[in-house]
Amino acid sequence: MVLGSVERNLFAYYSKQVNRLAISPDKRLLAAAIHKKVYIYEITSTSSTPLTCLDAHTNNVTSVSFHSEGKWLVTGSEDGTIRIWDLRSTQVHRTESSYLAIKRVALSNGIYPKIFAHTN
Numbered sequence: 001m002v003l004g005s006v007e008r009n010l011f012a013y014y015s016k017q018v019n020r021l022a023i024s025p026d027k028r029l030l031a032a033a034i035h036k037k038v039y040i041y042e043i044t045s046t047s048s049t050p051l052t053c054l055d056a057h058t059n060n061v062t063s064v065s066f067h068s069e070g071k072w073l074v075t076g077s078e079d080g081t082i083r084i085w086d087l088r089s090t091q092v093h094r095t096e097s098s099y100l101a102i103k104r105v106a107l108s109n110g111i112y113p114k115i116f117a118h119t120n
Contacts, residue, residue: 029041037053037061060078065106102119105117
């Protein structure tokens with residue numbers, strides 16, 4: 001059963017490949033990892049212009065994941081960094097480093113969330 005659909009032209013302004021997509025738990029936001037940046041879109045908007053751009057990685061962003069409360073976004077990159085973003089301020093809250101490229105990341109639920117990352 002299809003409950004609805006969203007169509008968005010992510011390439012209206014960017015000529016890079018989309019590496020990963022994630023939808024916030026409240027289904028309000030779409031995070032698109034495009035090259036070294038993550039663009040945040042409002043799903044119900046008809047605009048192809050992002051709400052904000054998260055720009056701190058130095059290589060391809062390979063993973064994006066929302067925390068269950070939707071206030072945090074965690075990103076992983078081929079640059080070996082994991083960044084936790086505060087979506088209320090769009091600032092990096094915390095950065096962790098690895099000597100390996102990050103392929104997948106997630107945040108656990110709870111008051112003190114843990115970061116889970118995979119490098120292969």
